[in-house]
Amino acid sequence: MNGQLDKPELGDRKVILLLGILLFVFMLASLVMMSDALQNPDRFGDYMSGLLLFNALGLLSLVILIAANLKNLVNQLKHKLPGARMTFKTVSMFAILSTIPVLILYYFSLNFLYSGIDSWFNPNVEQALSDSLELSKISLNGRMREVLQQTEQVATEISSISDDMMPVYIDEFRDRIGANELTVLSRQGNFIASSSNANDLVPNRPNETILFQLQQGANFVGLTSTATSEFSIQSVVNIPVFSINTEPRLLQALVTITERINTLATNVQFAYGEYQELSYLREQLKLGFVSILTLVLLFSIFSALWASFYSATRLAAPIRNLADGTKSIAEGDYSKQLPVPSNDELGFLVSSFNEMTKKISNARDNAKNSQVEAETQKAFLEAVLARLSSGVLVVDNSGNLRTSNLSCNQILGIDLANMTGQQLNKIQDDFKHLEPLFNAIEYNYKNNLNEWREQITLFGTSGRQILMCSGTTLSLIGIETTRVHVIVFDEITALIQGQKDAAWSEMARRLAHEIKNPLTPIQLAAERLRLKYIKTMEPSQFEDMDKLTNTIIQQVETMKDMVNTFSEYAQTPKTSQKLFELNQIIEEVVDLYNTLDSNITVKLDLAHNLPQIKGDPARTRRVFNNLLNNAFEAMPHDMHTVLEIRTEYIADRGLDFVEIRIKDYGSGVSKEIIDNIFEPYVSTKPKGSGLGLAIVKKIIEEHGGIVWLENNLNSTGACAIIRLPAVMQTDNENVNTTSNRELI
């Protein structure tokens, strides 16, 4: 979408405008022609129907156009499209401004038209003419009755005259009544005799209606006009039947009224007819003018309405475009360029909009480039962080986890990436073994320690872990300054263990080397000394000699044992890694000690659901040997006591291990040495080498476990607690696979 106005839309608008103008011009021309035809039908009268039809169609087209526009506008208003309200207001304003004056003009025009045309006619004149006509009718009716009476009288008189004699007497009778024409006819209308003062060869014959009326027995008198437009009275009567043999006959008299009356009656009839015609045409004239005026009114209103729709749409188009443009920008399309409508204020506004979008687009591009750069940097940083062997955590001031790298997951054994944004406390609830780490982090950031470093020991699913943590506080400058805490930690369990082992091994090796070598000569020398001089000594000296040399030999033996133990501790034995049942190992070891002292009862409480342990069963057996040995030595032998051994599988909120508790009821361990009881040369026994528990700790740590000693709370004695990581089923499978591989 390039934002430009579509060319077809522009083309359509032009076509509509052109069609509208053409329709307007043609309708105007047809109205002019109709108006002209109204005054002079000779010119356009033949096209009157066509013009009317054209005008009707034109008006219909305008109505359809307006209806379509109105429907469109209603839809726009319904959908709250931009510019719809403005279009509505503009159209309403245009409609009111154009319609009201035209309607006022129409109203007054109609008034003037009606009053103007009506003013041509005077009611008094109309009444006078009606009265004149009535008067004329009364006057003529009197004369007609007179003529009828005369005719009837003559008819009676001539009733006795036969048809043959009738021509002889008829002239006399015509002269007597002053008729123009007197005719005797048979009942069927055949002439019998006629007398006339004119030169007409053929007398006037009464029409069939009159004859029918006479045949019915009713006489007739009426006013008729002659060929010269003069009024005459026609009177037709039945001649009384004189004898049975006489045929029924008719007598018709045509009496011309006097010239003066004739002229007056003609004038009255003419004037009345003219006035009647004019009066009738007045309404037609009004109707014609009103029709044309109404057509012009409708044409004007509809044209104005359509023009108002067109103008309003054109006026609103830039606003609509601006709204569309704004919407596009809101949707992120900054490439929108609007068509500049004109050089007016709207054009300036649209130009400014285009300029603005261009600048925003450039700014957006720059921002995008910066963002790409930042994202590249971020990706780089993430790649670095991901490949760091150190775990990196970022926590905000509220204790929410912001970032963590891959090494975090690997070291801590949980997927911290999915917990980004969560509170450390919540994560801690789900993963209990992380408590020491999170407590340390929380303590440091709550106390605003900018730089801190601490060694933290965890015991989780992967066993005992020693982490070296260091943290710092950074201020991120963004919309608002945020303080975050970056914690970097490394797992140094293996390192420390290695260092420790190496140190002890070196020391043990040196000790063995430095001590063991002179021990044999000392022992040999002592034996030689004993062998050589004991026989030569006095019995009193013999005992001393025997005692001293034996002491030297025994102590050397003891030292040799000690050196061997050190050698053993210093050596890193080849451990086999395989799965074994811990309970079985414990039971085997306990069997050895069960019969050692009858006063001590070993109580086993072994869990049935204990998962397998991965490691070296022989070295594990050594652990329990040492611990049980220590426990038996620590317990009193002169009274009956119980040694409790309990195993338990603990899997809860991130913890997954096997715990072994060996609880004795001996004298316990003093507080001074309980923390270092597992260090070499720390022992409560006078004859102990101080390496038994150290070896235990070493083996347990080799298995990823942890061991510590606690004094019993409610009784004497102590409890050795061992935690070893449990092997899950998948791990089990992996081990099997590994074993298989080894076998192959």
Add this chain to the structure above:
Amino acid sequence: MRLINKNFCLLSLFLYLFLSTALVYAEGITIEHVSGRFKDSFYLIEANIKYELSDNVLEALSHGITLRFDMIVEIERERKWIWDKKITTAILSYQLQHLPLSNNYLVTNMITGERKQLQELNEAMQTLGTINDFPVVSETEFDPNRVYNFFMMSELRIRTLPLPLQPLALISPKWKLTSQWYEWTIR
């Protein structure tokens, strides 16, 4: 598309109403019978035409408006290869008016000037519709070997009405009193 269909329907309805109305009122004049004969070197026709005036026309007549009816006869000679040739057009005009004083109807033959005053409108209409021996064309115009088609119709001449009445009469179907063309052939 819907708009076009609607417009088309409206236009069709308008035209239908307009034309159907016009057709209904065109039956106000009916040529019932026409016959022709040669006499005295002329072709004379006799015809019976039934005039039925609409209310508007009757109202105008009663208000003194003079009505003129034309009976038009057209004669064409058939031609084989091209259109028929028009021989002549004969027009017989009658004028009908109401006389307020006598309350009679006056029928005037506009060619002969003959006037007939009749008491009833029916009589006047009958007089108008009765054509006797109207000479249409001279016998010399006819070729005995050719075929001639005659066309006859009658109509109310609106153009002879008073000026203010003409526009309305031109567009009103009630004023369009025109008969169908009546045809006959002479061989």
